[in-house]
Amino acid sequence: METSGSDELPVDIVYNILSRMPIKSLARFQCVSKVWCKYINDTYFETMHNAKRGAMKVDPTMLMMFQLDLYPYASSSLTMLVTNEGEKSATTHEEVVIATKNPPPYMEFGCKDWGPRFILEDIILGSCKGLIFSSQDNNVDDRSTVLLVINPLKRKCYKLPPIKIWSCTSSAFQEREACGLGYDDSTNTYKMVCVVLRNQDKIRSYDHDDDDVVKEDLCTVVHDVVLGGTANSSSSSSSWRKIPALPAYPISGEAVFANGCLHWLVSILLEYWPSNAVGKVVCFDLTKEEFGLIDPRNTLIRMGREHLVDLDGQVGLVYDDISTRHTSCIEVWLLNHETKCWVLHCRFDRKPPLRHNTFIKVIGYWNKDAGDLLITDTTCRRRLFIYRLKQGVLHEANFIYQGYLATTTNIRLYQPTFSSILRRSINNR
Known part of the structure:
Protein backbone atom coordinates (compact mmCIF):
# COMPACT_ATOMS: atom_id res chain seq x y z
CA MET A 1 0.00 0.00 0.00
CA ALA A 55 -23.17 14.32 4.47
CA MET A 56 -21.99 16.15 7.59
CA LYS A 57 -22.62 19.54 9.10
CA VAL A 58 -20.89 22.17 6.95
CA ASP A 59 -18.52 24.76 8.33
CA PRO A 60 -20.44 27.30 10.41
CA THR A 61 -21.21 30.67 8.87
CA MET A 62 -19.15 33.40 10.50
CA LEU A 63 -20.04 37.01 11.19
CA MET A 64 -17.49 39.65 10.21
CA MET A 65 -17.47 43.38 10.89
CA PHE A 66 -15.65 45.81 8.58
CA GLN A 67 -14.84 49.36 9.65
CA LEU A 68 -13.46 52.30 7.68
CA ASP A 69 -11.26 54.77 9.51
CA LEU A 70 -10.35 57.94 7.58
CA TYR A 71 -7.63 59.21 9.92
CA PRO A 72 -4.73 59.52 9.41
CA TYR A 73 -5.45 57.75 6.09
CA ALA A 74 -8.24 55.61 4.71
CA SER A 75 -7.84 52.15 6.20
CA SER A 76 -10.23 49.30 6.89
CA SER A 77 -10.18 46.59 9.50
CA LEU A 78 -11.90 43.21 9.74
CA THR A 79 -13.07 41.94 13.12
CA MET A 80 -14.54 38.49 13.72
CA LEU A 81 -17.79 38.38 15.70
CA VAL A 82 -19.15 35.62 17.94
CA THR A 83 -22.77 34.92 18.81
CA ASN A 84 -24.57 33.54 21.82
CA GLU A 85 -28.19 32.56 21.55
CA GLY A 86 -30.71 30.93 23.83
CA GLU A 87 -31.27 33.12 26.88
CA LYS A 88 -34.76 34.51 27.33
CA SER A 89 -35.17 38.27 27.33
CA ALA A 90 -37.89 40.42 28.85
CA THR A 91 -39.75 40.38 25.52
CA THR A 92 -40.00 36.54 25.77
CA HIS A 93 -37.99 36.11 22.56
CA GLU A 94 -34.68 34.32 22.51
CA GLU A 95 -32.00 36.92 23.06
CA VAL A 96 -29.15 37.02 20.57
CA VAL A 97 -25.86 38.44 21.83
CA ILE A 98 -23.30 39.44 19.19
CA ALA A 99 -19.84 40.43 20.38
CA THR A 100 -16.30 40.77 19.03
CA LYS A 101 -13.61 38.18 19.45
CA ASN A 102 -10.67 39.30 21.54
CA PRO A 103 -8.42 40.89 20.51
CA PRO A 104 -9.62 42.80 17.44
CA PRO A 105 -8.89 43.39 14.66
CA TYR A 106 -8.49 40.09 12.81
CA MET A 107 -7.12 41.75 9.67
CA GLU A 108 -6.37 45.22 8.28
CA PHE A 109 -6.20 46.44 4.69
CA GLY A 110 -6.16 49.68 2.72
CA CYS A 111 -9.46 51.02 1.47
CA LYS A 112 -10.73 53.85 -0.70
CA ASP A 113 -12.28 56.90 0.90
CA TRP A 114 -15.33 57.56 -1.26
CA GLY A 115 -16.18 60.74 0.57
CA PRO A 116 -19.85 61.78 0.58
CA ARG A 117 -21.82 58.94 -0.94
CA PHE A 118 -25.45 58.37 -1.83
CA ILE A 119 -25.47 54.72 -2.91
CA LEU A 120 -21.81 53.68 -2.59
CA GLU A 121 -22.17 53.00 1.10
CA ASP A 122 -20.40 49.69 1.58
CA ILE A 123 -16.76 48.94 2.32
CA ILE A 124 -17.22 45.47 0.84
CA LEU A 125 -18.53 45.58 -2.72
CA GLY A 126 -19.29 41.88 -3.14
CA SER A 127 -18.34 38.28 -2.38
CA CYS A 128 -18.06 34.85 -3.97
CA LYS A 129 -17.19 31.38 -2.64
CA GLY A 130 -15.03 32.44 0.30
CA LEU A 131 -13.57 35.61 -1.26
CA ILE A 132 -14.71 39.21 -0.84
CA PHE A 133 -13.65 42.37 -2.64
CA SER A 134 -13.28 46.05 -1.95
CA SER A 135 -11.61 49.04 -3.63
CA GLN A 136 -8.28 50.31 -2.43
CA ASP A 137 -6.90 53.25 -4.39
CA ASN A 138 -8.45 56.10 -6.29
CA ASN A 139 -6.40 58.11 -8.78
CA VAL A 140 -8.03 61.53 -8.79
CA ASP A 141 -6.45 62.51 -12.11
CA ASP A 142 -7.76 59.65 -14.23
CA ARG A 143 -10.46 58.36 -11.83
CA SER A 144 -9.05 54.85 -11.81
CA THR A 145 -9.77 52.26 -9.15
CA VAL A 146 -7.81 49.29 -7.85
CA LEU A 147 -10.12 46.45 -6.86
CA LEU A 148 -8.85 44.43 -3.93
CA VAL A 149 -9.74 40.72 -3.63
CA ILE A 150 -9.55 39.56 -0.01
CA ASN A 151 -9.24 36.03 1.36
CA PRO A 152 -10.21 36.35 5.05
CA LEU A 153 -9.35 32.73 5.82
CA LYS A 154 -5.73 33.30 4.72
CA ARG A 155 -5.63 37.00 5.69
CA LYS A 156 -4.36 37.84 2.19
CA CYS A 157 -5.21 40.57 -0.32
CA TYR A 158 -4.72 40.54 -4.09
CA LYS A 159 -4.66 43.72 -6.15
CA LEU A 160 -6.24 43.79 -9.60
CA PRO A 161 -4.93 46.09 -12.36
CA PRO A 162 -6.33 49.66 -12.19
CA ILE A 163 -9.61 50.25 -14.02
CA LYS A 164 -12.03 53.16 -14.40
CA ILE A 165 -15.32 51.93 -12.96
CA TRP A 166 -16.91 55.07 -11.54
CA SER A 167 -18.13 58.28 -13.12
CA CYS A 168 -17.93 61.57 -11.28
CA THR A 169 -20.37 64.38 -11.95
CA SER A 170 -20.08 67.73 -10.13
CA SER A 171 -19.24 67.03 -6.49
CA ALA A 172 -21.05 63.70 -6.10
CA PHE A 173 -20.29 60.19 -7.26
CA GLN A 174 -22.95 58.64 -9.44
CA GLU A 175 -23.15 54.90 -9.81
CA ARG A 176 -23.22 54.35 -13.59
CA GLU A 177 -21.44 50.98 -13.75
CA ALA A 178 -21.16 47.83 -11.70
CA CYS A 179 -18.76 44.99 -10.96
CA GLY A 180 -19.06 41.50 -9.54
CA LEU A 181 -16.92 38.53 -8.53
CA GLY A 182 -17.96 35.07 -9.76
CA TYR A 183 -16.57 31.55 -10.11
CA ASP A 184 -16.36 29.57 -13.35
CA ASP A 185 -16.61 25.88 -12.42
CA SER A 186 -15.63 24.76 -15.94
CA THR A 187 -12.14 26.27 -15.54
CA ASN A 188 -11.90 26.57 -11.72
CA THR A 189 -11.38 30.30 -12.16
CA TYR A 190 -12.54 33.32 -10.20
CA LYS A 191 -13.58 36.11 -12.57
CA MET A 192 -14.08 39.80 -11.85
CA VAL A 193 -16.64 41.27 -14.25
CA CYS A 194 -17.07 45.02 -14.74
CA VAL A 195 -19.57 46.89 -16.92
CA VAL A 196 -18.16 50.34 -17.51
CA LEU A 197 -18.70 53.46 -19.61
CA ARG A 198 -16.35 53.87 -22.56
CA ASN A 199 -16.39 57.63 -22.01
CA GLN A 200 -16.15 58.37 -18.30
CA ASP A 201 -16.94 62.06 -18.78
CA LYS A 202 -20.06 61.52 -20.85
CA ILE A 203 -23.32 61.45 -18.91
CA ARG A 204 -26.29 60.99 -21.17
CA SER A 205 -30.04 60.81 -20.84
CA TYR A 206 -31.56 57.52 -21.93
CA ASP A 207 -34.68 57.53 -24.08
CA HIS A 208 -37.64 55.34 -23.29
CA ASP A 209 -37.21 51.73 -24.40
CA ASP A 210 -34.19 52.55 -26.58
CA ASP A 211 -31.82 49.68 -25.93
CA ASP A 212 -29.33 50.77 -28.61
CA VAL A 213 -28.81 54.16 -26.98
CA VAL A 214 -28.23 52.47 -23.62
CA LYS A 215 -25.69 50.01 -25.02
CA GLU A 216 -23.58 52.33 -27.13
CA ASP A 217 -21.66 53.73 -24.14
CA LEU A 218 -21.26 50.45 -22.25
CA CYS A 219 -18.30 48.09 -22.28
CA THR A 220 -17.81 44.74 -20.48
CA VAL A 221 -14.37 43.71 -19.24
CA VAL A 222 -13.28 40.57 -17.37
CA HIS A 223 -10.24 39.83 -15.22
CA ASP A 224 -9.27 36.21 -14.52
CA VAL A 225 -8.18 36.28 -10.88
CA VAL A 226 -5.22 34.06 -10.01
CA LEU A 227 -4.67 33.51 -6.31
CA GLY A 228 -1.12 33.01 -5.17
CA GLY A 229 1.98 34.76 -3.93
CA THR A 230 2.23 36.65 -0.69
CA ALA A 231 -0.16 38.94 1.12
CA ASN A 232 -0.91 42.21 -0.64
CA SER A 233 0.49 40.83 -3.90
CA SER A 234 -0.87 41.57 -7.36
CA SER A 235 -2.97 39.08 -9.28
CA SER A 236 -0.68 37.24 -11.67
CA SER A 237 -3.10 37.81 -14.54
CA SER A 238 -1.79 41.05 -15.98
CA SER A 239 -4.74 42.77 -17.60
CA TRP A 240 -8.44 43.13 -18.19
CA ARG A 241 -9.89 41.61 -21.36
CA LYS A 242 -12.79 43.09 -23.24
CA ILE A 243 -15.64 40.79 -24.26
CA PRO A 244 -18.41 41.50 -26.80
CA ALA A 245 -21.30 40.71 -24.44
CA LEU A 246 -23.31 43.68 -23.10
CA PRO A 247 -26.25 43.89 -20.67
CA ALA A 248 -29.56 45.13 -22.03
CA TYR A 249 -29.54 47.95 -19.45
CA PRO A 250 -27.01 49.64 -17.15
CA ILE A 251 -26.72 47.77 -13.86
CA SER A 252 -25.98 48.80 -10.31
CA GLY A 253 -25.63 47.62 -6.75
CA GLU A 254 -23.92 44.56 -5.32
CA ALA A 255 -23.86 41.48 -7.53
CA VAL A 256 -25.04 38.14 -6.13
CA PHE A 257 -23.30 35.01 -7.40
CA ALA A 258 -25.48 31.89 -7.59
CA ASN A 259 -25.77 28.85 -9.87
CA GLY A 260 -22.82 29.91 -12.00
CA CYS A 261 -24.17 33.42 -12.69
CA LEU A 262 -23.77 36.95 -11.39
CA HIS A 263 -26.99 38.90 -10.80
CA TRP A 264 -27.52 42.68 -10.68
CA LEU A 265 -30.52 44.96 -10.52
CA VAL A 266 -31.14 47.31 -13.44
CA SER A 267 -29.77 50.71 -12.43
CA ILE A 268 -32.24 53.06 -10.78
CA LEU A 269 -30.10 56.05 -11.80
CA LEU A 270 -31.28 56.14 -15.39
CA GLU A 271 -32.57 59.65 -15.92
CA TYR A 272 -35.44 58.19 -17.86
CA TRP A 273 -36.16 54.66 -16.68
CA PRO A 274 -37.57 52.56 -19.55
CA SER A 275 -40.93 51.13 -18.53
CA ASN A 276 -39.96 47.62 -19.61
CA ALA A 277 -36.85 47.63 -17.38
CA VAL A 278 -38.60 48.26 -14.04
CA GLY A 279 -37.75 45.55 -11.52
CA LYS A 280 -35.72 43.40 -13.90
CA VAL A 281 -32.52 41.58 -12.95
CA VAL A 282 -29.53 41.26 -15.29
CA CYS A 283 -27.61 37.98 -15.05
CA PHE A 284 -24.20 37.00 -16.43
CA ASP A 285 -23.20 33.39 -17.09
CA LEU A 286 -19.55 32.99 -16.00
CA THR A 287 -18.89 30.01 -18.28
CA LYS A 288 -20.60 31.24 -21.47
CA GLU A 289 -19.75 34.90 -20.67
CA GLU A 290 -23.20 35.97 -21.82
CA PHE A 291 -25.81 38.29 -20.31
CA GLY A 292 -29.46 37.51 -19.77
CA LEU A 293 -32.58 39.10 -18.27
CA ILE A 294 -34.88 37.89 -15.50
CA ASP A 295 -38.39 39.31 -15.32
CA PRO A 296 -39.52 41.16 -12.18
CA ARG A 297 -41.78 39.62 -9.56
CA ASN A 298 -45.46 39.68 -10.49
CA THR A 299 -46.56 42.34 -8.01
CA LEU A 300 -47.45 45.99 -8.10
CA ILE A 301 -44.41 48.28 -8.13
CA ARG A 302 -44.75 50.81 -5.32
CA MET A 303 -42.49 53.46 -3.83
CA GLY A 304 -39.53 51.84 -2.18
CA ARG A 305 -36.04 50.48 -2.61
CA GLU A 306 -34.81 47.06 -3.72
CA HIS A 307 -31.56 45.21 -3.20
CA LEU A 308 -30.29 41.72 -3.96
CA VAL A 309 -28.86 39.43 -1.29
CA ASP A 310 -27.16 36.05 -1.21
CA LEU A 311 -29.40 33.72 0.78
CA ASP A 312 -27.15 30.68 1.14
CA GLY A 313 -26.55 30.22 -2.57
CA GLN A 314 -29.93 31.55 -3.68
CA VAL A 315 -30.65 34.97 -5.14
CA GLY A 316 -32.84 36.94 -2.78
CA LEU A 317 -34.61 40.19 -3.62
CA VAL A 318 -35.56 42.53 -0.79
CA TYR A 319 -38.24 45.15 -1.38
CA ASP A 320 -38.45 47.86 1.28
CA ASP A 321 -41.73 49.72 0.78
CA ILE A 322 -41.97 53.22 2.24
CA SER A 323 -44.97 54.39 0.21
CA THR A 324 -46.83 55.37 3.38
CA ARG A 325 -45.55 56.30 6.78
CA HIS A 326 -47.52 53.92 8.96
CA THR A 327 -48.30 50.92 6.74
CA SER A 328 -44.94 50.26 5.09
CA CYS A 329 -43.83 46.66 4.71
CA ILE A 330 -40.79 44.60 3.78
CA GLU A 331 -40.87 41.70 1.31
CA VAL A 332 -38.19 39.07 0.68
CA TRP A 333 -38.37 37.02 -2.52
CA LEU A 334 -36.32 34.03 -3.71
CA LEU A 335 -35.41 33.31 -7.33
CA ASN A 336 -36.28 29.82 -8.57
CA HIS A 337 -33.22 28.86 -10.60
CA GLU A 338 -35.11 26.45 -12.87
CA THR A 339 -38.19 28.54 -13.71
CA LYS A 340 -36.59 32.01 -13.35
CA CYS A 341 -39.63 33.04 -11.31
CA TRP A 342 -39.76 34.79 -7.95
CA VAL A 343 -41.25 33.05 -4.89
CA LEU A 344 -42.26 35.03 -1.80
CA HIS A 345 -40.19 34.01 1.25
CA CYS A 346 -41.76 36.39 3.77
CA ARG A 347 -43.54 39.69 4.20
CA PHE A 348 -43.67 41.69 7.44
CA ASP A 349 -44.72 45.17 8.54
CA ARG A 350 -42.21 47.81 9.50
CA LYS A 351 -42.70 48.42 13.19
CA PRO A 352 -40.53 48.88 16.28
CA PRO A 353 -37.69 48.15 16.78
CA LEU A 354 -37.38 49.17 13.08
CA ARG A 355 -37.69 52.87 12.35
CA HIS A 356 -40.04 54.29 9.71
CA ASN A 357 -37.66 56.79 8.16
CA THR A 358 -34.78 54.49 7.19
CA PHE A 359 -34.22 51.66 4.74
CA ILE A 360 -33.20 48.23 5.92
CA LYS A 361 -30.72 45.78 4.46
CA VAL A 362 -31.01 42.00 4.72
CA ILE A 363 -27.53 40.59 5.38
CA GLY A 364 -28.44 36.93 4.90
CA TYR A 365 -29.87 33.87 6.61
CA TRP A 366 -29.45 33.83 10.35
CA ASN A 367 -30.79 30.28 10.41
CA LYS A 368 -31.29 28.71 7.00
CA ASP A 369 -33.31 25.71 8.21
CA ALA A 370 -35.79 27.96 9.99
CA GLY A 371 -35.70 30.68 7.30
CA ASP A 372 -34.73 33.37 9.84
CA LEU A 373 -33.07 36.54 8.52
CA LEU A 374 -30.32 38.84 9.81
CA ILE A 375 -31.16 42.50 9.13
CA THR A 376 -29.45 45.83 9.67
CA ASP A 377 -30.45 49.50 9.51
CA THR A 378 -28.77 51.36 6.60
CA THR A 379 -28.25 54.50 8.67
CA CYS A 380 -26.81 52.66 11.67
CA ARG A 381 -25.09 49.45 10.62
CA ARG A 382 -24.36 48.57 14.23
CA ARG A 383 -28.04 47.85 14.88
CA LEU A 384 -28.80 44.22 14.05
CA PHE A 385 -32.20 42.53 13.96
CA ILE A 386 -33.39 38.93 13.70
CA TYR A 387 -36.62 38.11 11.87
CA ARG A 388 -38.06 34.77 13.05
CA LEU A 389 -39.99 33.40 10.08
CA LYS A 390 -42.05 30.72 11.86
CA GLN A 391 -43.04 33.00 14.75
CA GLY A 392 -43.45 36.05 12.51
CA VAL A 393 -41.60 38.24 15.01
CA LEU A 394 -38.67 40.65 14.70
CA HIS A 395 -36.41 41.66 17.57
CA GLU A 396 -33.12 43.47 18.00
CA ALA A 397 -29.90 41.62 18.79
CA ASN A 398 -27.69 42.76 21.64
CA PHE A 399 -24.53 44.01 19.93
CA ILE A 400 -21.59 44.31 22.31
CA TYR A 401 -18.38 45.96 21.16
CA GLN A 402 -15.63 47.22 23.39
CA GLY A 403 -13.41 49.71 21.66
CA TYR A 404 -13.57 52.27 18.89
CA LEU A 405 -16.44 52.06 16.37
CA ALA A 406 -15.85 53.90 13.10
CA THR A 407 -18.60 55.87 11.37
CA THR A 408 -18.70 53.47 8.43
CA THR A 409 -19.40 49.92 9.56
CA ASN A 410 -20.48 46.85 7.60
CA ILE A 411 -21.57 43.49 9.01
CA ARG A 412 -21.18 40.52 6.65
CA LEU A 413 -21.90 36.80 6.78
CA TYR A 414 -18.98 34.64 5.67
CA GLN A 415 -19.03 30.98 4.61
CA PRO A 416 -15.60 29.35 4.08
CA THR A 417 -15.32 27.31 0.88
CA PHE A 418 -12.82 24.78 -0.37
CA SER A 419 -11.84 26.79 -3.45
CA SER A 420 -10.77 29.74 -1.27
CA ILE A 421 -8.00 27.76 0.48
CA LEU A 422 -6.33 26.15 -2.54
CA ARG A 423 -2.66 26.95 -3.11
CA ARG A 424 -2.57 25.65 -6.66
CA SER A 425 -3.19 28.08 -9.51
CA ILE A 426 -6.94 28.17 -10.05
CA ASN A 427 -6.67 29.59 -13.54
CA ASN A 428 -6.44 26.59 -15.86
CA ARG A 429 -6.93 28.44 -19.12
Missing part, protein backbone atom coordinates in the same frame (compact mmCIF):
# COMPACT_ATOMS: atom_id res chain seq x y z
CA GLU A 2 1.35 3.40 -0.94
CA THR A 3 2.46 5.50 1.99
CA SER A 4 2.20 9.24 2.42
CA GLY A 5 5.92 9.86 2.89
CA SER A 6 7.52 10.95 6.13
CA ASP A 7 4.35 10.44 8.17
CA GLU A 8 4.42 6.68 7.27
CA LEU A 9 0.62 6.52 7.07
CA PRO A 10 -1.08 4.98 4.05
CA VAL A 11 -2.25 7.62 1.60
CA ASP A 12 -5.87 6.47 1.61
CA ILE A 13 -6.03 6.81 5.40
CA VAL A 14 -4.58 10.33 5.33
CA TYR A 15 -7.06 11.31 2.61
CA ASN A 16 -9.93 9.83 4.61
CA ILE A 17 -8.96 11.73 7.77
CA LEU A 18 -8.36 15.08 6.07
CA SER A 19 -11.56 14.84 4.03
CA ARG A 20 -13.57 15.01 7.27
CA MET A 21 -11.86 18.18 8.52
CA PRO A 22 -13.47 21.65 8.44
CA ILE A 23 -12.23 24.01 5.74
CA LYS A 24 -10.74 26.42 8.29
CA SER A 25 -8.59 23.58 9.65
CA LEU A 26 -7.47 22.53 6.16
CA ALA A 27 -6.24 26.07 5.53
CA ARG A 28 -3.86 25.65 8.48
CA PHE A 29 -2.93 22.05 7.66
CA GLN A 30 -1.36 23.13 4.38
CA CYS A 31 1.48 24.54 6.47
CA VAL A 32 2.21 21.23 8.23
CA SER A 33 4.29 19.78 5.39
CA LYS A 34 4.74 19.78 1.64
CA VAL A 35 3.10 16.36 1.52
CA TRP A 36 -0.08 17.53 3.28
CA CYS A 37 -0.17 20.66 1.13
CA LYS A 38 0.03 18.44 -1.97
CA TYR A 39 -2.84 16.27 -0.73
CA ILE A 40 -5.15 19.17 0.07
CA ASN A 41 -4.54 20.79 -3.32
CA ASP A 42 -5.23 17.54 -5.20
CA THR A 43 -8.36 17.64 -7.38
CA TYR A 44 -9.27 14.12 -6.18
CA PHE A 45 -9.17 15.30 -2.56
CA GLU A 46 -11.46 18.23 -3.38
CA THR A 47 -14.08 15.82 -4.77
CA MET A 48 -13.67 13.52 -1.77
CA HIS A 49 -13.95 16.37 0.72
CA ASN A 50 -17.10 17.74 -0.89
CA ALA A 51 -18.71 14.30 -0.77
CA LYS A 52 -17.79 13.66 2.89
CA ARG A 53 -18.66 17.12 4.16
CA GLY A 54 -21.90 17.10 2.19
